[in-house]
Amino acid sequence: MTGLILAQTSPTTAPATTTTWWLIPLVIIIAILLAIGFWIWLKGRELALPNSQVFQASRWSRGNRIFPAQVVISPASLTLYHPQWIGKLEESIHMAHISSIKIDTGVMFSDVLVETSGGHNPVVCHGHTKGDAVRMKQLIEKYQSDYYRTAPEKREAPPAPTPRT
Numbered sequence: 144m145t146g147l148i149l150a151q152t153s154p155t156t157a158p159a160t161t162t163t164w165w166l167i168p169l170v171i172i173i174a175i176l177l178a179i180g181f182w183i184w185l186k187g188r189e190l191a192l193p194n195s196q197v198f199q200a201s202r203w204s205r206g207n208r209i210f211p212a213q214v215v216i217s218p219a220s221l222t223l224y225h226p227q228w229i230g231k232l233e234e235s236i237h238m239a240h241i242s243s244i245k246i247d248t249g250v251m252f253s254d255v256l257v258e259t260s261g262g263h264n265p266v267v268c269h270g271h272t273k274g275d276a277v278r279m280k281q282l283i284e285k286y287q288s289d290y291y292r293t294a295p296e297k298r299e300a301p302p303a304p305t306p307r308t
Contacts, residue, residue, distance in 0.1 A: 182228075183209055194218065198279055204252045204270025214255070214268050216282045218289065221257060223266050234266050238290050244283055246276045255279055 195217035200207045210226035221241065225232040236259055245256040245265075253276035255268040271279070 198275045200270035207270045
């Protein structure tokens with residue numbers, strides 16, 4: 144023997160860089176999924192508005208799977224928010240323009256239809272509990288009674304209609 148020691152390598156061991164190549168794509172995929180989950184949570188959380196009540200639809204109902212709709216009822220107006228991936232769809236009706244409220248109760252959820260005095264398509268809110276639907280109707284009727292009970296000079300004027308182009 145000449146005194147040289149040869150390094151023995153086994154054929155089953157490989158350098159560390161070749162066995163962990165999949166960790167970087169895995170971390171990127173997990174980060175993307177967490178970002179999407181955070182975005183869905185952020186868009187679906189309940190609004191916090193002063194002097195108003197917020198009713199959030201159930202995620203188990205149609206049209207509310209990812210971003211549940213929210214109905215905000217204040218003394219001056221009813222507003223329906225539909226969050227979207229980018230932005231939101233918002234429908235608002237002044238209390239003076241609400242003509243009727245219909246509650247369509249199903250097996251699990253109720254739909255609330257708010258019709259306007261202008262006769263256009265009603266605002267439809269899907270996926271609320273029966274208790275929330277009844278509470279929405281009671282609030283709207285209370286705020287309308289309060290609105291018409293006050294003196295005309297103390298009332299908040301309804302918004303002027305926008306001309307159609």
